[in-house]
């Protein structure tokens with residue numbers, strides 16, 4: 001982890017205050033003065049500020065039920081960041097592992113552990129995300145087998161060179177399905193249904209990996225150790 005981040009995690013200081021301390025030569029790693037904020041430190045390094053040893057707060061892992069009209073960003077835009085709903089210290093030091101659109105609800109995982117979130121976001125890790133999808137056009141029963149096969153074999157999305165990775169489509173009823181995917185391209189689910197001539201009118205993420213959404217809309221909880229270790 002970067003030394004400036006380590007200082008923020010172990011004190012009440014902001015990133016810019018931590019950088020100032022570094023510039024002033026107040027920070028030592030294993031006895032050596034360190035001024036470069038990008039210097040990497042490890043758990044077993046001794047980091048001192050003004051002679052006092054720092055211990056980093058342990059990482060935080062959170063499940064949040066994202067409401068409509070919030071965004072998965074650390075900065076407010078037309079809609080507010082969903083981090084406003086997470087009433088913890090330094091909530092805006094957290095980041096969101098896998099974005100949802102403003103008009104999508106459901107499970108979002110929030111953390112300050114970049115290595116952990118990589119396991120969720122990277123397509124190479126094949127972490128499954130399950131979406132409940134409401135559709136504008138009914139899926140005709142005589143077309144359903146063919147449609148399931150198309151999602152399984154990969155779809156050509158507009159503007160993409162490669163087909164989508166195999167996806168699992170479970171049809172609940174003619175206008176509602178569950179879709180399991182292991183990648184997270186921009187507007188992926190909406191574009192997948194557009195590619196088969198349909199339109200998503202409601203989208204909700206209910207599961208990431210083994211973690212099922214089990215908190216009310218607009219609320220959050222810390223993940224259990226088992227949940228954290230499941231990635």
Ligand code: URA
Nearest residue numbers: 100101104187189190
């Ligand atoms: N796919 C989408 O199209 N939107 C989301 O919010 C998530 C996946």
